[in-house]
Amino acid sequence: MKVLLFNGSPHKNGCTYTALEEISKTLKEEGIESEIYQIGIKSLTPCRACGACAKIGKCVISDDDVNNFVEKCKDFDGFVFGTPVHYGSACGGITAFLDRAFFSAFMSGRGDIFAYKPGTAVASARRSGTTATLDQINKYFTISQMPIISGRYWNMVHGHTPDEVLQDEEGMQNMRIVARNMAWHLKCREAGEKAGVQLPKQEEIVFTNFIR
Numbered sequence: 001m002k003v004l005l006f007n008g009s010p011h012k013n014g015c016t017y018t019a020l021e022e023i024s025k026t027l028k029e030e031g032i033e034s035e036i037y038q039i040g041i042k043s044l045t046p047c048r049a050c051g052a053c054a055k056i057g058k059c060v061i062s063d064d065d066v067n068n069f070v071e072k073c074k075d076f077d078g079f080v081f082g083t084p085v086h087y088g089s090a091c092g093g094i095t096a097f098l099d100r101a102f103f104s105a106f107m108s109g110r111g112d113i114f115a116y117k118p119g120t121a122v123a124s125a126r127r128s129g130t131t132a133t134l135d136q137i138n139k140y141f142t143i144s145q146m147p148i149i150s151g152r153y154w155n156m157v158h159g160h161t162p163d164e165v166l167q168d169e170e171g172m173q174n175m176r177i178v179a180r181n182m183a184w185h186l187k188c189r190e191a192g193e194k195a196g197v198q199l200p201k202q203e204e205i206v207f208t209n210f211i212r
Contacts, residue, residue, distance in 0.1 A: 001031075001032050001033065001045065001077045001078075001186045001190065002032070002033040002034065002035065002075065002076045002077055002078075003027055003032055003033070003034045003035075003076060003077065003078040003079065003080060003159075003182060003186075004034070004037055004072070004073065004076040004078070004079050004080070005020040005023060005024055005034055005035065005036045005037065005079075005082065006037050006039070006079065006080065006081045006082060006094075007020055007036055007037065007038045007039060007082055008039050008081065008082060008083035008084070008090065008091055008093060008094030008097070009039070009083065009084045009091065010039070010040075010041045010080070010091070010093060011084075012038050013158065013192065014084070014124075014162060015084065015159055015160075015161065015162055015164075015165045016082040016083060016084050016122070016124040017036070017082075017162070018124075018157070018159075018165045018166060019082060019122050019124055019157045019165065019171070019172070019173075019175050020082045020122065021036070021078055022082065022162055022172050022175040022176060022179075023038060023122070023175050023176075023178060023181075023182075024198050026120060026175070026176045026179035026180060026183075027179045027183060028039055029182035030179065030180060031183070032094040032168040032182070032183045032186060033136065035071070035076075037072075039093050039094060039097060040065075040069045042064060042065075042098055043064075044064055044066075044093055044096040045061050045063075045064070045096065046095075046096040046099060046100070047096070047099045047103055048060075048061070051107065053103065053104035053107045053108050054107040054108060056108075057108040057109075057110075058070070058104055058108060059101075059104040061100065061102050065098060066098075066100045066101050066104070067104070069097070069101055069102050070104060070105050070110070070113060073101075073105075073114065073119070074113055074114050076117070077117055077118075077186055077187070077189075078117055078118045078119065078182055078186055079114070079117065079118070079119040079120075079146075079151075080120050080122060080178075080182070081094065081098065081119065081120075081121050081122070081137050081140070082118070082121075082122040082123075082124065083121075083122070083123060083124070083133060083137065084123075084124045084125065085123055085124065085125035085126075085128075085129040085130055087129070088128070088129035088132055088133075089129065089132055089136055090123075090133045090136050090137055091199045092112065094137075095120075095136075097138075098137075098140055100113065102140050102143070103145060103184040104200075106144070114144040114145075114146055115144060115145040115146065116145055116146065116147070116189075116199055116200075117146055117147075118146065118147045118148070118149045118182060118185045118186065118189075119140070119141040119144075119147070119148060119149065119186075120148060120149040120150070120155060120178055120182060121133075121134045121137035121138055121141075122155045122156070122157070122159050122175070122178070123137075123154075123155065123156045123157075124156070124158075124159075124165065125156065125157075125158055126158065126159065126160045127158070130154065130156035130158075131154055131156075132153055134155060134156065140184055141195045147185065149178060149182045149185060150178070151174040151175075151177040151178040151182050152173075152174055152177050153170065153171075153174050153179065154174075155174060155175075155178055156174075157171035157172065157175065158171060169203060
């Protein structure tokens with residue numbers, strides 16, 4: 001079993017990374033593999049809402065790593081999306097990236113890349129805006145049939161530097177709790193599959209508009 005830890009911060013080894021690294025260490029203790037994926041600092045084009053992904057099977061924008069990321073996700077059983085708080089919400093890079101990743105996977109008929117796989121969001125902030133950010137990231141899970149893994153508090157850490165984040169004892173403890181809860185969910189699913197528990201029956205998708 002493998003969990004992908006997505007670092008949406010432009011800083012490779014910053015505060016968000018510090019939180020994800022704590023999750024990674026705890027997952028390893030639980031016998032779960034993990035990998036940290038760094039979004040980087042390259043420019044990201046937001047979704048154009050062109051619908052081309054439904055025709056060609058991937059996002060039509062090809063000058064960044066979104067399509068490669070979607071393919072990579074096939075090999076993972078759970079996801080943690082970490083982001084710093086910028087202006088009271090998730091940073092622009094992760095928003096542009098995940099909008100296109102999730103939308104193109106769904107529109108191209110590959111929603112099973114994410115469906116039924118557990119996901120959790122982690123927010124890092126100097127001061128505030130964390131709960132709004134978590135609500136924002138959680139929406140990618142709730143539209144994709146992904147169970148949300150929670151902790152004993154909202155999944156956030158506070159600090160202006162990695163060293164300050166390490167001083168946030170409650171936040172760091174919650175990262176470990178989230179990791180253990182993620183591991184428990186994955187092990188339960190594995191046990192269920194071995195016992196013959198089937199995934200929920202799928203219906204043909206119905207689209208409706210509010211204006212008739």
